[in-house]
Amino acid sequence: MADVQCVTCGQAGEVITDTLFMGKLEAEIKTKVCKPCWKKWEGMRVMVINEYQVNLGEESGRELVKKQMKAFLKLGEQSEQVDTAKIDQNFRPQA
Numbered sequence: 001m002a003d004v005q006c007v008t009c010g011q012a013g014e015v016i017t018d019t020l021f022m023g024k025l026e027a028e029i030k031t032k033v034c035k036p037c038w039k040k041w042e043g044m045r046v047m048v049i050n051e052y053q054v055n056l057g058e059e060s061g062r063e064l065v066k067k068q069m070k071a072f073l074k075l076g077e078q079s080e081q082v083d084t085a086k087i088d089q090n091f092r093p094q095a
């Protein structure tokens with residue numbers, strides 16, 4: 001299987017084979033992001049939800065998570081400014 005040239009870590013990495021349930025973004029993520037980076041985001045996502053007390057039942061909550069995801073994975077427009085300060089501050093990489 002071919003590797004994906006990952007925009008998040010800048011290296012060629014393992015392709016994501018799982019279904020992500022990301023709707024329109026699914027194809028984009030799978031062509032741009034490697035599996036290890038996606039796994040990192042999955043851990044990060046939990047933290048984002050806790051940190052911002054996101055209610056995923058609300059559209060605004062889902063939007064916030066999506067924005068954070070794009071920033072973390074380095075997807076989307078460069079001009080798109082996302083406030084990740086809160087996350088950067090609290091982010092502790094897992095050993």
Ligand SMILES: [Zn+2]
Nearest residue numbers: 006009034037
């Ligand atoms: Zn990567």
